[in-house]
Amino acid sequence: MATETLPGEQIEELRAIAGEHLFMHAQQTTTWRDAGLKIFTKGEGSWVTDIDGNRLLDAMGGLWYKAAGYGRKEIADAMYEQLMAIESAPAPGACISTVQLSGKVADLYHDKRARVFFVSGGSEAVETAVKMAKKYQQLTGKGMAFKVISRRYSYHGGTAMAVSLGRSPAADPMGPEMPGAVHVPNYYQYKKTHSEDPIENAVRSANEFELAIVHNGPDTVAAMIAEPVSAATGVQVPPKEYWQRLREIADKYDVVLIADEVITGFGRIGGWFGTDVMGVKPDITTVAKALTSGYAPLGAAIATAKIADAFIGDDSRTFKHLITFGGHPVAAAAGIKNLEIMEREDLPGASATMGKYLLERLETLYSHPIVGDVRGIGLLAAVELVSDRDTKAALPVSAALATKIPKKLYDKKIVSFRAGDVIAICPPLIITRDEVDFLVGALDETIGEVEAEMGV
Ligand SMILES: Cc1ncc(COP(=O)(O)O)c(C=O)c1O
Known part of the structure; x- marks a missing residue:
C-alpha cells in the first residue's frame, strides 16, 4: 500500500500486525516493538517520510545502497x-x-x-x-x-x-x-x-x-x-x-x-x-x-x-x-x-567531490572531546567516539550509545542505523552541500547532548 498519511488507529493497527507477525532482520523484536516500528511511506531525493508524518534525511542510504536517491x-x-x-x-x-x-x-x-x-x-x-x-x-x-x-x-x-x-x-x-x-x-x-x-x-x-x-x-x-x-x-x-x-x-x-x-x-x-x-x-x-x-x-x-x-x-x-x-x-x-x-549525473564523481566536503565538515566535530576519529572516502564515512582521545579507550557500555544516538538523531530528522560508538554515514550520492550541513549540524548537537549527559 503506497500512502503517505493514515488515521491514527490504522497506524496503530499496522504496528500491532508488525508486532505480532513481522520478523525484522537482525533486530530484537521487543526493542522495535516497544519503540513502535518505523514505517516509511514516501521517499524523495535524500529524504523519506515516515507514517507519523516526519520528514527525515536518510544518512545511511537505506542500508548502504541508495545511490541515485528516492523517487526516481x-x-x-x-x-x-x-x-x-x-x-x-x-x-x-x-x-x-x-x-x-x-x-x-x-x-x-x-x-x-x-x-x-x-x-x-x-x-x-x-x-x-x-x-x-x-x-x-x-x-x-x-x-x-x-x-x-x-x-x-x-x-x-x-x-x-x-x-x-x-x-x-x-x-x-x-x-x-x-x-x-x-x-x-x-x-x-x-x-x-x-x-x-x-x-x-x-x-x-x-x-x-x-x-x-x-x-x-x-x-x-x-x-x-x-x-x-x-x-x-x-x-x-x-x-x-x-x-x-x-x-x-x-x-x-x-x-x-x-x-x-x-x-x-x-x-x-x-x-x-x-x-x-x-x-x-x-x-x-x-x-x-x-x-x-x-x-x-x-x-x-x-x-x-x-x-x-x-x-x-x-x-x-x-x-x-x-x-x-x-x-x-x-x-x-x-x-x-x-x-x-x-x-x-556522474554520481561516482559527485561522491568523490561531496565526500571531501562531508569529511571536511565532519572534522569540525573534533571540537568535541569524545570524538576520537573521523574517517572516510567518497560518501562513506564514520565518526568514532571514545572516552579518552590519548588512550583511545572506548566509552562505557553504560553510556548506551547504540540506543541513545539513533533516537536523538531521529528526533533531529536524521535516519541512522546502529549508530553507537561508531556513527556510520552513507547518504545517497545525490546529497547536496546544504543537506550535508544539516546532517553534520544534527551530529554536532547529538554528540554535545551525549557529552552533557555524561558530564564531559
Ligand atoms: C560487504 C557486504 N557483503 C555482503 C553483504 C550481504 O548482502 P545482502 O544483505 O544483500 O545479502 C553485505 C550486506 O550488508 C555487505 O555489506
Whole structure:
C-alpha cells in the first residue's frame, strides 16, 4: 500500500500486525516493538517520510545502497515497461534487460570481457563468487584448493557460507562453519594498528594473508576475499598499498582475489568500483545494493574473462549453480536505468567531490572531546567516539550509545542505523552541500547532548 498519511488507529493497527507477525532482520523484536516500528511511506531525493508524518534525511542510504536517491520516476517507468512486456523469462532463456545489464556492467568493469552471474542480493553474490573460485581452481589444475581466507569481523552476508567468512558478530553462525574458512586480522588504522605509518601498517596488515597462505599450504587455498573499505568494522579505509599488496600475494600463490563490493560497488567511494579507486584489478567482484539503488533486489558476481573462460567447454566445465530469480528482468530494468542516471549525473564523481566536503565538515566535530576519529572516502564515512582521545579507550557500555544516538538523531530528522560508538554515514550520492550541513549540524548537537549527559 503506497500512502503517505493514515488515521491514527490504522497506524496503530499496522504496528500491532508488525508486532505480532513481522520478523525484522537482525533486530530484537521487543526493542522495535516497544519503540513502535518505523514505517516509511514516501521517499524523495535524500529524504523519506515516515507514517507519523516526519520528514527525515536518510544518512545511511537505506542500508548502504541508495545511490541515485528516492523517487526516481524514470526507474519506476522502466520497471513497469518490462513488467508489461514480459515479467520473467522461461528457462533456459533470458529477457532483453538482463542481457543488456550484463553488457553495461562489463563495460563499467576493469575487464571489458567480464561475464556477469546475476543473483538476488549480496549474500548470494558472495556464495556465488566463492563457489566459482573453488571450481575455477579445480578446472585449472589446483584441485586440492578449498580454503578461503577472509578478514576477521568483516561482514559478507547472512547465509550459511557467507557467515563463515569474517565471522562478523552481526550474523549468527549457528554451528560449524564452512570447512576451509581461514581468518586473518582485519585492516585497522585508528585502533589495533601495526604501525602509526599508514603505508607500513597497510603492508603489514596485507601480509597477514601471505602468512595464512603459507601456513595452510598454497595448494589448499582457493581464494581470498575482502571489502575495499570495510563498513562492518567501522568504515576502515586502507591506503592503496594494502590492496596492491593483496593483488601481489594472490598472484604469487595463484589464489583468486575476490573483492566484496556489495557496498563499495557503483560509486560509493568515488569511482565506479572501490577497487578502481584502490588501483587494483580483482579476479571476481561481488556487487548488489547500489546496482539498482534499492529499487529492486539484485546482485552479481562479476568474473574476469580469465575466470569465466575456464568454465567454457564440455559439461564438466559447466558452472552448476542456479538462483531462480537471479537477474530478474524487472530488477535488471531498474539496474539499467539506475546506471544510466548515475552516468548522466556522474554520481561516482559527485561522491568523490561531496565526500571531501562531508569529511571536511565532519572534522569540525573534533571540537568535541569524545570524538576520537573521523574517517572516510567518497560518501562513506564514520565518526568514532571514545572516552579518552590519548588512550583511545572506548566509552562505557553504560553510556548506551547504540540506543541513545539513533533516537536523538531521529528526533533531529536524521535516519541512522546502529549508530553507537561508531556513527556510520552513507547518504545517497545525490546529497547536496546544504543537506550535508544539516546532517553534520544534527551530529554536532547529538554528540554535545551525549557529552552533557555524561558530564564531559
Ligand atoms: C560487504 C557486504 N557483503 C555482503 C553483504 C550481504 O548482502 P545482502 O544483505 O544483500 O545479502 C553485505 C550486506 O550488508 C555487505 O555489506
